[in-house]
Amino acid sequence: MSHSQAAAIFNKDEKKVNWHDKALWFVRHKRDKAAHSVTGWEALRNLGQGIKAHTLSNLDNYLIQFEENALKNGVQVHWAKNADEHNKIVHSILKAHNAKKVVKSKSMLTEECHLNPFLEADGIEVIDTDLGERIVQLAKEPPSHIVLPAIHKTKEDVDALFQEHLGTKPCAGDPQYLTGEARKHLREKFVNADAAITGVNFAIADTGGFVVCTNEGNADMGAHLAPVHIACMGIEKIIPKQEHLGVFLRLLGRSATGQHITTFSSHFRKPREGAKMHIVIVDNGRTEQLSRPDFRASLQCIRCGACMNTCPIYRRSGGHSYDATIPGPIGSILSPGKDLTKHSTLPFASTLCGSCSDVCPVKIDIHTQLYKWRQIITKEVPQPFVKKSSMKFMGTMFAKPATFEKVGKAARWSLRNLPKGVINSKPNVWGNARDLPSGPEESFDEWYKKRKKDE
Numbered sequence: 001m002s003h004s005q006a007a008a009i010f011n012k013d014e015k016k017v018n019w020h021d022k023a024l025w026f027v028r029h030k031r032d033k034a035a036h037s038v039t040g041w042e043a044l045r046n047l048g049q050g051i052k053a054h055t056l057s058n059l060d061n062y063l064i065q066f067e068e069n070a071l072k073n074g075v076q077v078h079w080a081k082n083a084d085e086h087n088k089i090v091h092s093i094l095k096a097h098n099a100k101k102v103v104k105s106k107s108m109l110t111e112e113c114h115l116n117p118f119l120e121a122d123g124i125e126v127i128d129t130d131l132g133e134r135i136v137q138l139a140k141e142p143p144s145h146i147v148l149p150a151i152h153k154t155k156e157d158v159d160a161l162f163q164e165h166l167g168t169k170p171c172a173g174d175p176q177y178l179t180g181e182a183r184k185h186l187r188e189k190f191v192n193a194d195a196a197i198t199g200v201n202f203a204i205a206d207t208g209g210f211v212v213c214t215n216e217g218n219a220d221m222g223a224h225l226a227p228v229h230i231a232c233m234g235i236e237k238i239i240p241k242q243e244h245l246g247v248f249l250r251l252l253g254r255s256a257t258g259q260h261i262t263t264f265s266s267h268f269r270k271p272r273e274g275a276k277m278h279i280v281i282v283d284n285g286r287t288e289q290l291s292r293p294d295f296r297a298s299l300q301c302i303r304c305g306a307c308m309n310t311c312p313i314y315r316r317s318g319g320h321s322y323d324a325t326i327p328g329p330i331g332s333i334l335s336p337g338k339d340l341t342k343h344s345t346l347p348f349a350s351t352l353c354g355s356c357s358d359v360c361p362v363k364i365d366i367h368t369q370l371y372k373w374r375q376i377i378t379k380e381v382p383q384p385f386v387k388k389s390s391m392k393f394m395g396t397m398f399a400k401p402a403t404f405e406k407v408g409k410a411a412r413w414s415l416r417n418l419p420k421g422v423i424n425s426k427p428n429v430w431g432n433a434r435d436l437p438s439g440p441e442e443s444f445d446e447w448y449k450k451r452k453k454d455e
């Protein structure tokens with residue numbers, strides 16, 4: 001299904017779309033306020049961008065340095081070249097520890113690798129412990145946002161879901177009651193877990209340590225209670241030094257939710273006494289993306305979600321319409337690199353307004369990269385006949401001013417005189433979804449020439 005087809009399904013519930021739009025715009029505003037409160041915010045962004053670009057150019061060295069230091073700290077390090085290897089490694093660690101119950105926190109990488117179904121197929125229970133992630137897990141849906149995984153669900157939706165799965169009482173979506181019940185339900189899972197899996201926000205080469213950022217403390221709860229902690233990270237999560245961490249922690253919290261810092265920024269260095277710690281370092285297509293000069297900067301992403309919150313298309317089409325682990329503007333750059341045909345409509349799900357690039361804390365040129373994918377896709381992926389022929393027609397028209405003038409005149413007349421039903425009819429895909437203004441009597445060109453003559 002193309003992005004626009006999936007978006008049309010989300011758009012059927014207009015009330016929900018408006019609410020989704022407003023909720024994310026509210027977060028975008030909080031981000032603006034938080035960013036403006038920092039003197040030297042732009043310098044901080046430049047610094048973040050510079051550190052990430054430098055790291056990507058020296059990724060091999062930093063990854064090896066990280067491994068050496070992690071091993072010295074008593075952590076076991078594993079390397080996975082793809083999702084299948086990642087899943088098998090995690091599975092083998094769990095098997096070795098006879099782990100049957102697993103709590104998991106904050107890992108889009110395990111979503112990307114489809115770890116849950118892989119483990120569940122062998123009878124291992126995996127519970128996502130972030131409240132939003134648990135909500136979508138109960139709904140049997142993927143997250144629709146990387147920071148706010150259940151942003152597409154209203155509190156009434158959650159109320160119904162909890163009644164069905166957790167046996168809660170109807171509460172008209174009372175958030176306090178619902179979070180209390182979720183806490184009770186998750187406490188039991190934390191206490192009885194045989195192993196904890198977490199993601200990694202930043203892995204530090206010169207110490208071998210890593211940081212996991214959560215607002216609920218669920219990563220800490222899992223990792224501190226279970227006898228085994230498995231941390232799964234993409235190769236791009238590395239930063240060179242401990243002193244660089246402050247730059248990214250300041251950028252991340254503010255860009256994600258407008259907080260000065262994420263509530264829990266937990267540092268892990270070595271296993272606690274009697275416990276085991278494993279790190280799985282995963283490539284899964286990242287080296288290939290690194291080899292594409294036009295798109296390698298997409299690996300600088302620190303997964304703050306700001307580009308999603310600001311994107312007018314994302315806000316009104318919902319995360320699931322992207323049919324990808326990472327939705328929104330940055331996902332539309334990453335996904336075509338994995339499967340160009342499947343994700344060929346994603347780079348077109350953008351107005352190219354550049355708002356995503358403006359808010360990105362590490363200054364990724366997101367809209368430029370989307371435009372570049374469009375050029376590749378139109379050459380390499382067969383396009384629908386209507387789109388191809390209308391673009392060809394537009395090209396010819398723009399190249400010939402006389403034709404442009406004639407077509408413009410006809411279009412303005414049609415907008416003024418044809419009934420609304422014709423303009424907004426089904427075959428006119430563009431006009432169908434838009435309330436168009438009445439066409440003016442004269443074109444800008446005509447108006448300008450007249451004005452010049454009168455001067």
Ligand code: SF4
Nearest residue numbers: 301302304305307360
């Ligand atoms: S691309 Fe930039 S704005 Fe988007 S999630 Fe990544 S870091 Fe945040």
